[in-house]
Amino acid sequence: MSEPRGAGRAGGAEDVRAVAVELATAAGGRTLSYMEVCGTHTMAIARHGLRQLLPDGVRLVSGPGCPVCVTAIGDLDRAVAYARLPEVTLATFGDLVRVPASRTTLAEERAAGADVKVVYSALDAVDLAVAVPEREVVFIGIGFETTAPTVAAALIAARDRDVRNFSILSLHKTMPAPLRALLEAGETPLDGFILPGHVSVITGPEAFSFLPAEYGVGGVVAGFEPDDVLGALLALARQKAAAIENGYVRAVHPHGNAVARQVMDEVFVPCDARWRGLGEIAGSGLALAPAFAAFDAQERFTVDPGEPLEPAGCRCGEVLRGLIDPSDCGLFGRRCTPQTPIGACMVSSEGACAAHFRFRDLV
Amino acid sequence: MSDRILIGHGSGGRLYRDLVHDVFLARFSNPELDRLEDAAELRLGGRFAGGGEGRPGGDPGAGAGSSRPRLAFTTDSHVVRPLRYPGGDIGRLAVAGTVNDLATAAARPLALAAAFIIEEGLPLAELEWFTDSMAATAREAGVDIVTGDTKVVERGLADGLYITTTGVGEVIVEHEVSARAARCGDVLLLSGSVGDHSAAVLAARGEFSLQIDVRSDCAPLWSLTEAALSAGGEAVRFLRDATRGGLTTVLCELAESSDLGIAVEEEAIPVTPPVRAVCELLGYDPLTLANEGKMVLAVGPERADEVLAALRAHPLGRQAARIGELVTDHPRRVALRTAFGTRRVLDMPVGELLPRIC
Numbered sequence: 001m002s003e004p005r006g007a008g009r010a011g012g013a014e015d016v017r018a019v020a021v022e023l024a025t026a027a028g029g030r031t032l033s034y035m036e037v038c039g040t041h042t043m044a045i046a047r048h049g050l051r052q053l054l055p056d057g058v059r060l061v062s063g064p065g066c067p068v069c070v071t072a073i074g075d076l077d078r079a080v081a082y083a084r085l086p087e088v089t090l091a092t093f094g095d096l097v098r099v100p101a102s103r104t105t106l107a108e109e110r111a112a113g114a115d116v117k118v119v120y121s122a123l124d125a126v127d128l129a130v131a132v133p134e135r136e137v138v139f140i141g142i143g144f145e146t147t148a149p150t151v152a153a154a155l156i157a158a159r160d161r162d163v164r165n166f167s168i169l170s171l172h173k174t175m176p177a178p179l180r181a182l183l184e185a186g187e188t189p190l191d192g193f194i195l196p197g198h199v200s201v202i203t204g205p206e207a208f209s210f211l212p213a214e215y216g217v218g219g220v221v222a223g224f225e226p227d228d229v230l231g232a233l234l235a236l237a238r239q240k241a242a243a244i245e246n247g248y249v250r251a252v253h254p255h256g257n258a259v260a261r262q263v264m265d266e267v268f269v270p271c272d273a274r275w276r277g278l279g280e281i282a283g284s285g286l287a288l289a290p291a292f293a294a295f296d297a298q299e300r301f302t303v304d305p306g307e308p309l310e311p312a313g314c315r316c317g318e319v320l321r322g323l324i325d326p327s328d329c330g331l332f333g334r335r336c337t338p339q340t341p342i343g344a345c346m347v348s349s350e351g352a353c354a355a356h357f358r359f360r361d362l363v
Numbered sequence: 364m365s366d367r368i369l370i371g372h373g374s375g376g377r378l379y380r381d382l383v384h385d386v387f388l389a390r391f392s393n394p395e396l397d398r399l400e401d402a403a404e405l406r407l408g409g410r411f412a413g414g415g416e417g418r419p420g421g422d423p424g425a426g427a428g429s430s431r432p433r434l435a436f437t438t439d440s441h442v443v444r445p446l447r448y449p450g451g452d453i454g455r456l457a458v459a460g461t462v463n464d465l466a467t468a469a470a471r472p473l474a475l476a477a478a479f480i481i482e483e484g485l486p487l488a489e490l491e492w493f494t495d496s497m498a499a500t501a502r503e504a505g506v507d508i509v510t511g512d513t514k515v516v517e518r519g520l521a522d523g524l525y526i527t528t529t530g531v532g533e534v535i536v537e538h539e540v541s542a543r544a545a546r547c548g549d550v551l552l553l554s555g556s557v558g559d560h561s562a563a564v565l566a567a568r569g570e571f572s573l574q575i576d577v578r579s580d581c582a583p584l585w586s587l588t589e590a591a592l593s594a595g596g597e598a599v600r601f602l603r604d605a606t607r608g609g610l611t612t613v614l615c616e617l618a619e620s621s622d623l624g625i626a627v628e629e630e631a632i633p634v635t636p637p638v639r640a641v642c643e644l645l646g647y648d649p650l651t652l653a654n655e656g657k658m659v660l661a662v663g664p665e666r667a668d669e670v671l672a673a674l675r676a677h678p679l680g681r682q683a684a685r686i687g688e689l690v691t692d693h694p695r696r697v698a699l700r701t702a703f704g705t706r707r708v709l710d711m712p713v714g715e716l717l718p719r720i721c
Contacts, residue, residue, distance in 0.1 A: 013630075013703050013704075017703060017704065040646070043646065047648075047707070048701050048702075048703060048705060049701050049703065050705065052705040053704075053705060107365070107369050107370070108365050108367065108369070111367035111368060112367060226703060338713040339377045349646055350646070357710075359707045359708070360708050361705075361706055362696060362698050
């Protein structure tokens with residue numbers, strides 16, 4: 001049995017504080033806004049209270065990198081409509097179960113009798129389909145380049161095993177596109193990006209090279225430890241000219257993971273996708289390639305999800321665009337809490353609102 | 364709030380608390396239940412015992428300090444999937460869970476009752492295996508199972524085996540041990556590492572293909588608690604085993620019930636490397652994971668060192684640690700100081716634990 005150590009990262013605490021001091025020097029009193037794109041970074045920043053270590057003038061804003069948060073409400077309504085079909089077992093990652101769709105949640109549908117099963121991978125959903133041949137198993141595919149290859153692998157397995165009662169609703173999205181959309185919109189003044197570590201493992205840092213080339217904005221690929229995050233901020237503050245740097249060399253290869261991309265390309269084709277808060281972004285989604293059309297839930301089932309209704313007063317869209325901090329929303333911490341979430345960003349553990357609420361300082 | 368029971372209502376966090384308040388307390392309210400301790404106190408001849416002064420209808424002679432024996436009374440239903448996991452099983456859990464609830468009232472276990480709901484088709488050998496485990500755990504805790512009940516339901520109406528245990532214990536101290544008795548300046552002690560039980564059960568379910576070496580901490584804690592009470596006497600003011608909802612839930616409940624603030628040091632809270640790895644992988648917070656063999660104590664500062672030494676001298680408390688204290692700042696709130704000197708609030712977890720997606 002291994003010896004426990006403190007719940008914090010005792011080994012790195014001195015380093016982290018030292019980086020914070022260097023960051024203050026590098027920032028030199030400038031006003032700098034950096035966006036952490038990935039929800040896992042949002043969580044890490046909030047959990048370790050890293051905002052409290054930032055020098056005056058340096059601001060961190062959360063971006064559109066929480067897969068649950070950016071799922072459009074109309075797409076959630078479609079998932080609910082599938083769950084209500086008597087022959088369907090809906091298989092989903094757990095986070096989606098509590099997200100409010102227009103009129104209900106999957107958790108409420110489950111309590112009312114719908115067959116909703118939480119799975120931990122797409123392959124589990126394929127196994128579930130094999131185990132219940134009399135049911136139609138529909139898997140809700142969400143997530144970015146991190147998740148899509150595993151879903152693609154599961155679909156290949158389903159094809160090879162001739163599993164005919166399995167299909168997916170592909171709500172997958174790809175990463176660089178929303179950053180371009182944010183910069184094109186120009187609403188959010190940004191001096192740089194903390195780029196998503198897990199996504200970059202697949203895409204490689206090169207996928208983000210358009211940021212300095214076309215918009216003059218730099219980015220640093222970062223891991224998820226506190227010193228990774230502060231180190232990325234320090235590297236950004238020290239950039240003389242905008243560039244993409246890899247601060248996560250222990251996991252991210254310069255060219256990413258070509259095998260994973262190949263699997264994705266076999267199963268998916270790019271499509272336009274709706275993002276909560278950002279609207280429709282051309283080429284930012286993944287639809288099933290024609291060879292896998294038989295596994296497309298949208299081909300297999302006809303449903304009427306109804307008109308999407310955005311929750312009144314919810315400012316998730318502005319949070320996802322980095323325009324406001326979660327606490328600027330009138331619902332935050334009052335009507336909208338992790339227990340009674342109104343917007344998706346309060347549900348997912350990676351959501352900016354949930355992270356800000358759960359890990360807030362004493363006020 | 365949903366108009367149906369959701370899985371999250373059973374997870375020991377905020378949804379569960381609201382259910383208890385809005386449904387059960389609203390209908391069953393009485394002074395003993397309203398204390399919301401893990402065990403109720405009863406007294407032969409008087410109705411309620413715990414800290415009874417000034418209670419309408421209470422027995423004025425029945426408060427702490429009177430010479431009549433005080434009984435602790437508690438019940439707990441056990442449902443766990445899978446029924447067996449490294450370090451424990453539903454039988455051991457059923458005995459230890461109730462013994463530990465009695466221990467939080469400073470009560471030596473006197474007798475247990477066990478009720479079984481069995482799904483048609485359960486192999487008899489399985490039932491014998493789990494009852495062997497119960498018998499062994501009861502011997503370890505020094506208590507007998509003196510009565511019971513058995514029901515069999517049709518296949519599909521239960522998940523193998525559910526066990527409910529009810530326990531009676533004798534309170535061995537004169538003073539009140541409860542969240543309300545905690546005072547500003549009291550030191551918070553934790554009897555060992557957190558999250559091991561949840562991590563072991565998660566790994567045993569096989570859903571994450573986790574290859575980790577972690578065992579549930581499931582154990583009856585009476586002898587450990589008795590050692591702490593011997594060392595600390597009246598300075599031991601609060602005892603609570605950190606089960607569902609984890610350490611965070613215990614701290615939040617203590618802050619609310621005591622009307623005091625709590626300051627804890629993240630670095631002081633023991634977490635084993637495999638549990639930390641599971642948390643990193645799945646996005647869980649070790650402080651909200653369930654334990655089945657960890658006691659949280661609030662002890663007057665004058666005896667904290669002695670109690671900590673007594674815990675560490677016990678086989679189940681070797682990694683006991685001093686994790687924080689009760690303060691007058693930020694009443695009813697729990698503040699965690701991180702390794703980096705930053706600070707954040709600890710909130711009661713909301714509902715079921717869900718792994719992160721990416």
